[in-house]
Amino acid sequence: MKRIIVNLFLVAVFLSFSGRILAQEGAPEGWKSIMQIEAEQYRDFQVSPDVDKQGKRPMDLVPKTSSPSREIFGYLPYWQSDTSIVNNLNYNLLTTIAYFGVDIDGQGNITNGHDWPYSYLINRAHSEGVRVLLTAILFNGTQLSTLLGSQANRTRCINNLVAAVQNANADGVNIDFEGVPSGQRANMTTFMTALADSFHTRIPGSYVSIFSPAVDWSSNFDYDALADVCDALVMQGYDYHWSSAPTSGAVAPLTGYTYNVTWTVNDYLTKTGGDNAKLILSVPYYGFEWDTDGDQPGANTLGTGNSIFYSTAYGNAQQHGRIWHTSSQTPWYRYNNGTWHQGWYDDSLSLALKYNLVNSRDLQGIAIWALGYDGTRLELQGALSDAFGVTAPPLRPNGLYVYNDPNGSVRVIVDRSSGANGYRLYRSADGVSFDGGTDYASANIVLNNLSPDSTYYYKVSAFNDNGESNQTEVLGVRPAGGAAPILVVNGFDRTTGTVNTFNFIRRYAPSIVAAGYRFDAASNEAVISGLVSLANYQAVIWISGEEGTADESFSLAEQQLVVPYLEEGGQLFVSGSEIGYDLSERGTSTDQGFYLNYLKADYVRDQVATHTMAGISGGIFDGLLNLTFDDGTHGTYNVDYPDGINPAGGATLAMTYPGFPSGQYGGAAILYRGNFGLGQVPGAVVYMAVPFETIYPAANRDGVMAAVLQYFNITTGVETPGPPELVRGFHLEQNYPNPFNPETTIGFTLNLASRGEVQLRVFDTLGREIKTLVNEKLPAGRHEVRWRGDNQFGEQVPSGVYLYQLRVDGRQQSGKMTLLK
Known part of the structure; x- marks a missing residue:
């Protein structure tokens, strides 16, 4: 599949906008959720032939050695199911994967399995202690009435889903029925009650969940009854502004507007009688970009917006300038290339605030739409780890550098991983078959006595008492003796x-x-x-x-x-x-x-x-x-x-x-x-x-x-090492944790002793110096400094984004950090 930014051609809806979500039955004609839009967009998606997805019966689920503090439930759409994506998932920060999914019709038949059962995924997830659910998809109101209104059709659907999960040795089911017509409230409850009873009886220990709307406009979902029979209600926490929204705004506002994520959570808690242990808040790893008639939030949109993965939105915001929308507590960006464009999305900071809500309300956990939409970026994993990863292994090291040191050794350096006790270096002679790894306490590993006649390949993971992270990409080096x-x-x-x-x-x-x-x-x-x-x-x-x-x-x-x-x-x-x-x-x-x-x-x-x-x-x-x-x-x-x-x-x-x-x-x-x-x-x-x-x-x-x-015309040989100033390098690490409260650690490494004073200073986003943390000559090696969120007078500074700058012998590097209070 080539295109990542998806053009969404929907009928524009003209409605005075008060910030409300338009979800399920009762929304203006033409409204569709991101899940329905993408399911329709990729209906004919052909999976990569890189693996036999219909292999032998998958392995059983093994116990997870260390788990996040809450449920972390991720939707994996079939159009995101390449093995490279499956292998890149951080299973340490997942408890459940919902494969999205199989299409259901009004008779209760599975009309398109979309490569289910996906044996490769199930085996990989089960080996990591992560359960796999099958998502049943139906977005057609007429067929939903046919299905829910007939006991025979309901029973047929349940039997088909149980068989599909049993044959795949999977662990349960997730129901995503959208556009449920008015008058189906009791039938929906009857269906889910029978579904849960059948799964729990025929597949002991199975997990039954339902995706439910942010706002139940036509009262088709009996939250209290559904919470009684299901293991979880996955509450929609996005599409508060949608693809064809008449004005620009936050996709998942935590606050502000008439309806927002906080309102949704409180609505569910009220209607379920405070059954917080059954509630999961879904969050977006996507956003929308609209053409607009102006540069301010709430500008009129000029047609249907484009959905953008987080990995795209992040780059766009870096390019055009990330703006924080205080009312909704979400980021956005804007630019003009003859027409104004606005992009609204969620990042690690806005998601961290939503995770704080989940923790403060003591909900079962969070769900993600969708896994893989963050690409290989680690910020969103960092937010998960900070909120729910107290018993989880560290994140994969982000940056990796393998190089010939001028003194003749080889160094392997990684960016420090938050929460890591050490780093595991894997070695290979061909880049395919690796040894079992060697542990090092430092993120700066020195290797000696390597043959100049061999090429060496390496990859690195981070570990702590809870386990090991994913591994980095493979890099190599040819020793040069300089x-x-x-x-x-x-x-x-x-x-x-x-x-x-x-x-x-x-x-x-x-x-x-x-x-x-x-x-x-x-x-x-x-x-x-x-x-x-x-x-x-x-x-x-x-x-x-x-x-x-x-x-x-x-x-x-x-x-x-x-x-x-x-x-x-x-x-x-x-x-x-x-x-x-x-x-x-x-x-x-x-x-x-x-x-x-x-x-x-x-x-x-x-x-x-x-x-x-x-x-x-x-x-x-x-x-x-x-x-x-x-x-x-x-x-x-x-x-x-x-x-x-x-x-x-x-x-x-x-x-x-x-x-x-x-x-x-x-x-x-x-x-x-x-x-x-x-x-x-x-x-x-x-x-x-x-x-x-x-x-x-x-x-x-x-x-x-x-x-x-x-x-x-490159000069070769060990006789020509670079001049001293070229190897007098230093590296400033990302602070950890980030975001932080009340303190954070900033690490940096000097390859050689400094000739003059090393300065590490903190600034606000207006460039005003807040505090000098270091101002002295330092020896070579790695150094750490803690900042406790105070200024030069010892006074606490307000929440916000701050810059830290390391200056060594006339050269400087900078980073950003976020203080939350």
Whole structure:
């Protein structure tokens, strides 16, 4: 599935808006929940053929070794069911996964199973102590009347669902019936009573739940009776502003407006007689972006909005400026490209406030729509961990950097994980088979006595007394006995609509070594956080894969690092099939400027229908005439949407797609050497619109890499370590916990002792200094400082976002933190 931002074509509803949600029966005609919209959008979605989903009977559920303090219930839609997504889920912060789902008709038949039973998911979840439910979906009012109004149809539906769950060795059912017609209140209760009784009798220990509306406009749901028979009511906590809302506003307002999340929770508590132990609050990992007639909240919308995953909304807010809406206690952003656009969503801060509500009302827990919508970002997991993870393992380390230390050793550094007691380093000779791991107390691991004739691959997890986190992506290093000239950056984080094994560096490393070079490697998160400086390297190889609009091929933060690198004479080889589509076709003016002026490309089209490219005669790829790339059958993934690109700004076409004239379809690669932007030192870029890792066989990859590195004219050998100032690095970590109250810890590492005073200071968002935490010379090593939310006079400061800045020998790094009170 290619598109991540979904165009939602619904009939606009004209209604004076008082902040109310329009849910279920009683809403104006044309209203649909996000779940119904997406279910209809992806009705014909074809799952990836990467795994046999109909395997043998799945394993039994094993006991969970450590559990969150409350129920964490996640919906996993079938269009988010690729194994790369399943493998990327944080099972430490999940108790239940509801597979969404199977379609039901009015006769009680399952009309579309959407790959149920999903054996791979069930086995993975059960092995982690996470139960799996089957969601039954029906959104048609007429068919709901037929189903609920007939005992025979109700019984048939129940028997079909019990059989589907039993055959999958799953753990229960979730009912999502939306648009229930008036007059079906008693029938709905009768159905759920019989369903729960049948499941609990025929599958002992099974879990029966129902998705229920934020506002029951027509009183079709007897909350009290449903709470008596079900194990949980999953309360809708979003769509307070919906896709076709007449005005812009918060998707899930905690406060403000006439109806909000707090109102919904209180309404349920009142109607169930305070049965808090049966109530789960669902929260959104998505948002909406509307065209509007102005830049203020509540502006009139100019048509139907686009749903956006959190991973997209986060990047948009970073690009355009995150704004906090005090009334609803949610974030939003706005921008104007000839028309005003407003995007409203939830982030870690707004969700943390909702989790506080769940804890204060002592509810059973929370539910998520939907798993995978945060991509590989960790902020939302952090909010879950802070609220409910007191007995959970730590989060996966975010940034990873593996490099040759100038003294001859190799270092593996990760961003510190909140709550970690240590870090487990896994080693491999091929990037596939790893050892059982070695534990280290420090996030800065030194490895000695490595052979310069071998390539080493590593991945890292964090652990504490409650268990182990997920593992990072795989990175590698070729020991150089000194500074290496090449950095490989893994920027391929996408999991939706692709197959991402997070170990594609093993397709790069052999080709770099075959060309006679040594290398270091880093995750793009490590580059963004400042764990590694691009300026330390003669050349950077950037893995973009199929990174697209949801995960951003080059985020604004990444662009702000690549631009000075190229302006100062750096050399960049980047490959990826969605870069042009993301930056040029879908990008902002800043994205488009970066694409044109720094990647030196003109985007022609999104999809060139071929899996072959060839070098231009007389160019650096001359003689490479039949370069085939993967169609999904050669060990990586299907490159089904390669961009067509042409050179711009003095660049040269380097590869074409044979049989597809570049004037009409664009070419496959461009190259450029010269000055970039305001730079006075010539740099170079080679940009290939096909992911390098998908080229096969290996000899073809070797040929392409050798040509690129020869074009870059890189100095090799251990005789040329970088100058001292390039290795005098430091790294400022994200504070933890974050958000925090009453105190937080800020960690940083100095690779060498400082020449002058090290300064660590706290500022407010207006740039006013709040407090100096450190102002002294410090030795090399890792340091920690605690801030207790006070100013230089010892007075407590108010809640809000604060900046912390580390300055070392004239260079500085900054971070953001949020104080909650």
